Amino acid sequence: MTAVGVKQPSPSAGPTCGHCGAEVPPRAGVRRGERTFCCGGCAAAAELLPDGAGVEGATDETAFAWFEDPAFIADHVSKQGPLSSCRLSLDGLRCGSCVAVIERLPATLPGVLNARVRLDRRYIDLVWDEDAVGLARIAARLHEWGYEPSPYVGDAAREARSAEDRRRLVDIGIAGACAGNAMLIAVALYCGAFEGIERGAERLLEIASAVLGLVAVVGPGRTFFRGAVGALRTGRPHMDLPVSFGLTVGTTAGLVNAVRGSGEIYFDSLAALVFFLLVGRYLQFRQLRVAADRVANLKRLVPPTARRVGPDGVVTVVPAEAVAVGDLVEVRAGDVIPVDGVIAAGDSAIDRSLLTGESVAVAAGAGETVEAGCHNVSARLVVEAVAVGDEARVGRLMELVESASAERAPVVELADRIGGWFVTVVTVLAVVTGLAWGVSSGWEAGVERAVALSIVACPCALGLATPLAIAAAQGRAARRGILIQSGAVFEKLSRPGKLWLDKTGTLTSGRPAVVEWVGPTSWQPVVAEVERHVTHPLATALVATYGDLVALGPTVEDVEVSPRGGLTASRGGGRLVIGSPAFVASEGVTRDETWDRFVDDATGRGCTPVLVASGGVVVAGVSLRDQPRPEAADAITALRSRGWEVGILSGDDGRVVADVARAIGVSADDARGGLTPEDKLAIVRDSSDDAVATVMVGDGVNDAAALAAADVGVAVHGGAEVSLRAAPVFLRRPGLDGLIELVDGARRVGRVVRANFGLSLAYNVAAAVAATAGLINPLVAAVLMPISSLTVVSLSFAARTFDAETEPDAA
């Protein structure tokens, strides 16, 4: 949602926003009574309208008291006199309405002086008067409007990119101004050469041009000299070498001629060269920055707060970093555990899928260990902290990711490979040409030929070919929901290789769904009614499947949820027991062989069996499983037909993995289950070789290290932030279709890059030959140069690398 213009309801299915009319993404959106909105901003805006119902559901600000905790203030709030300022991340920012509503904070909440939203990075800068209003009150108001405030976590890399971005823009601005003005002066000089010009005026124009050219070469152009020195030092020639050679020779010769007052000056070409090359590099850099900004702030692994239990038993909400080892922390049902620790009190089910990839929540009781980042599914727990912050297992996994990313060998891109020797040849040729002509027809002719050669053979088009094609493709891919942070991805993916897929959350939806129901269907609505009382994923699946059915007969009463994996209720005098086979058995229900077989059968197929018992007898059974996504089988077939080898790496139980592999057509040998994050990393490393690319597709923290180690890591929709950081590609849309599109797009990008290369290389060779032979002077060379660049530019942007309309051709 960037443009205000996109307001028409989309033709595709799905609800539209009750205020701005935009399509509401699945599983997102804000409900207010009858209406659904795309974001809190639209909901609040609708309420602020004259016919609106007024702001509903005021939020209790004590829930946000931790925003005024001394530990939080010390870290995040800066004070200046009576004024405080703070940057908060905001969840739920989507469109212009959000800006409109949030920036009204000063008008609606006395004491707030300023509120500025950054839509692309999803944060807000607040300035307020501490005496008039507290941050907790402001946070509560934001929450009321449908935004979830959390502390802003600074990212040093991103700040550095911002500074780099500014520096590059300044360079481009200076080079552009110099180039433009030098070209105007050049026009005057060329006209003068044909029409006649006063000697004094010509000298003036030449000096002005020399000043502008010198500024461009010495100022913004210094990057090339720095690069050239680096290239000489490492012995790996690249683009910067002939560019600096051309710049040096051109500047020297131009200066000499300007001072002498005769002969050609080259400063307009030189300034233009610097300008165009800088623009090419900036395009590439910007795509990277935009992609990185979009994936940032998406999802946090560990909650920013913890509910600390004091010695007197009072629970206070504190920032997570304020928890020390040995502290007791309360974790409510449905919350994410903030620390590694040992359960001190309570029984619950723990969903470790983020860390292990295991799709089924397992029961945990007092004395058992739990890890930060795990999801507490069913009941309240008190956890004694054993490791906090970076010391927790999540923190150590992040370190693993960092080291795996650092080890990844830098990719030598096509441009550098071909460019390397081309550059050497051109440089040598220019020197030889200069000397040869210098000896035979005087040094002036020699310099002219050498400069013409370095300008015309200047790898401008060559240098622009790859970055432009890649930048254009990155932009197109981003519009299709595929964010690509590194151009090397395209080259790696342009030939088929080995592709490893994570199971939970990637091949499957990550949530269980009903596979089979055995027994009279009349029990289905009853089960749904009972399960409505629980938030467990299995219960949610049952409600989703059977919730629309109408129950006949007596109503259900006295529902009691047990942390042991089931629940009991009474219905028309009879006692109803629903839950895992073990729970049902422990409630004194007898079951015959049929149901034993059902349970064994379901477990054998990787399903989770749930039994329904009434009056002490099992009456029905239902098996649930984390089902493969509907398009998974087709996607695997499509990838195979393109020559990719597909395998599964999962932390889940081997039987479950084998079953999913069968369902989607992956051979049993390539489906590996029961893996730790370290195992996955090892397998990905082992399968890496130089010939083919290794691709890892995953979503969780348990995949992150493998994602970082693979040649190309692809993080899928819904993934944790760490996996997004580790992977150079992020699929923003749910499902695996994006993967096919990525592979097809990469192949098309490869074609465009090769076409660009062929064209500019052919042009450069032809022009270089002509220049060596003395057929073109620097002026003609300077005209030819932008023509070749223009060809490459149009070719890159016209190529439909990532388009919905383009038929994926399997050629």
Next chain:
Amino acid sequence: MSILFIAVPVAIAVAASAVCAFVWVVRSGQLDDLETPPHRVLLDDDGDVAADSVERQTAGD
């Protein structure tokens, strides 16, 4: 043609001041965020702003 002796330095000075302005704009961070300000334009300073700007957005299609 002696007018050139004044015109060329003046032209370069104008260009230089434009470059200085650009450098200031970049350094002060005005080009960092190109997404939020277009929305902010729709905000007014007085009373019923949100409703007003939002109506304008919807009407603008």
